[in-house]
Amino acid sequence: MVRKMKANNDQESLNSYDAAIESEYHRTASKKEEIDRSSNQSNYRKIVAGVCLVLGLAICRAGMAQFGRNLYTNSNFTASSLVTWSSRSTGIIVYPMVVMIMILTGHSYEDVHREGCKIFGKTELSIKDTAKKILPLMLISISATYFNFYALSLTSATNVTAVTSTSAAFVYVLSLIWLKEPFLVIRMLAVCTAIAGVILIAYSEGFGSYGSVGIVLATANAICSAFYRVFTKKVIGQATVVQSSLFLSILSFQLFLLCWIPIPILISTKVEAFTATDFPTIPFLITTLALLGYASILTVGIGLTYPIYMSMGPLLAIPINVLIDVFYEKLLFDTIKIVGTLAVVLGFLILTIPIPIIASFSSRMRLKIVRLFN
Numbered sequence: 001m002v003r004k005m006k007a008n009n010d011q012e013s014l015n016s017y018d019a020a021i022e023s024e025y026h027r028t029a030s031k032k033e034e035i036d037r038s039s040n041q042s043n044y045r046k047i048v049a050g051v052c053l054v055l056g057l058a059i060c061r062a063g064m065a066q067f068g069r070n071l072y073t074n075s076n077f078t079a080s081s082l083v084t085w086s087s088r089s090t091g092i093i094v095y096p097m098v099v100m101i102m103i104l105t106g107h108s109y110e111d112v113h114r115e116g117c118k119i120f121g122k123t124e125l126s127i128k129d130t131a132k133k134i135l136p137l138m139l140i141s142i143s144a145t146y147f148n149f150y151a152l153s154l155t156s157a158t159n160v161t162a163v164t165s166t167s168a169a170f171v172y173v174l175s176l177i178w179l180k181e182p183f184l185v186i187r188m189l190a191v192c193t194a195i196a197g198v199i200l201i202a203y204s205e206g207f208g209s210y211g212s213v214g215i216v217l218a219t220a221n222a223i224c225s226a227f228y229r230v231f232t233k234k235v236i237g238q239a240t241v242v243q244s245s246l247f248l249s250i251l252s253f254q255l256f257l258l259c260w261i262p263i264p265i266l267i268s269t270k271v272e273a274f275t276a277t278d279f280p281t282i283p284f285l286i287t288t289l290a291l292l293g294y295a296s297i298l299t300v301g302i303g304l305t306y307p308i309y310m311s312m313g314p315l316l317a318i319p320i321n322v323l324i325d326v327f328y329e330k331l332l333f334d335t336i337k338i339v340g341t342l343a344v345v346l347g348f349l350i351l352t353i354p355i356p357i358i359a360s361f362s363s364r365m366r367l368k369i370v371r372l373f374n
Contacts, residue, residue, distance in 0.1 A: 075274075080150045081266050141228050173226075312352070
């Protein structure tokens with residue numbers, strides 16, 4: 001009798017143990033499903049946000065190019081320094097906008113500001129740090145924007161947008177030098193393809209023409225933009241949205257204080273000109289707002305979606321500008337220019353592929369080639 005009761009107790013204990021294990025298994029599985037569901041929802045939100053931001057970037061980039069071009073074609077306006085200074089100064093409001101959004105989403109101002117001040121790895125910002133690290137970047141940035149608008153005064157928006165996209169190629173070359181990125185043959189071929197595309201576009205404009213000078217200036221814009229991106233990465237590293245927005249606002253404030261000085265000099269010496277009666281107010285305002293929108297989306301978007309989406313925005317602006325130039329501006333594109341533009345786009349697309357994927361592909365191709373010749 002005692003043995004039977006003991007056996008029953010043992011069986012009950014075993015059943016309870018099995019039930020506990022099964023319950024724990026179901027609880028773990030349920031928790032895993034919940035995590036997977038949350039992860040999928042997060043990825044879905046990032047993808048939707050990425051698509052919306054890509055469209056926003058492309059529209060702002062195309063609008064900036066088209067209305068920037070209209071500044072020069074529909075009036076006697078030649079003051080590139082004025083539109084450069086005014087459009088880049090608007091970046092001052094990006095940090096206050098980000099702070100407001102963060103506060104509305106439940107963050108305290110003190111926490112947000114404390115995070116922003118860690119932009120250089122310190123708890124507080126100093127005038128010395130901002131002057132030493134941001135001022136040189138401001139000069140590079142303003143030069144890139146000036147070259148961009150000057151190029152728009154000489155050639156079409158499509159040409160400028162396409163050539164400026166080669167900035168990704170120059171970024172890779174500079175990253176090899178300063179950021180010690182790995183050398184990859186495929187990426188270097190993409191750089192050569194993009195540069196060949198620029199040469200073809202310049203050739204289609206005719207070497208020595210105003211259009212070819214515009215291509216040279218657009219290339220200078222791409223090179224300055226590449227220097228800006230690489231040096232910014234070196235100075236602030238992997239910055240958060242708050243830190244990036246603070247960096248942009250400080251840079252824009254320095255630009256606002258200093259970069260108005262060339263405007264009266266260039267106008268008084270008649271290098272540049274504009275008149276109050278013939279001032280292109282609407283294109284000027286839209287160009288300024290488009291550049292502000294582009295900078296804001298680029299700054300905030302890095303924290304909301306995948307980086308690859310932020311790279312696709314400028315690329316999508318090329319076909320938008322082509323459609324506008326062909327159907328509205330009635331411009332014609334010859335075969336050489338089309339091939340050159342496609343070469344730039346191809347090089348840009350290859351350069352946006354993440355390094356691990358390219359490295360894996362390169363190693364597989366190398367292995368196949370070795371096996372082929374052995």
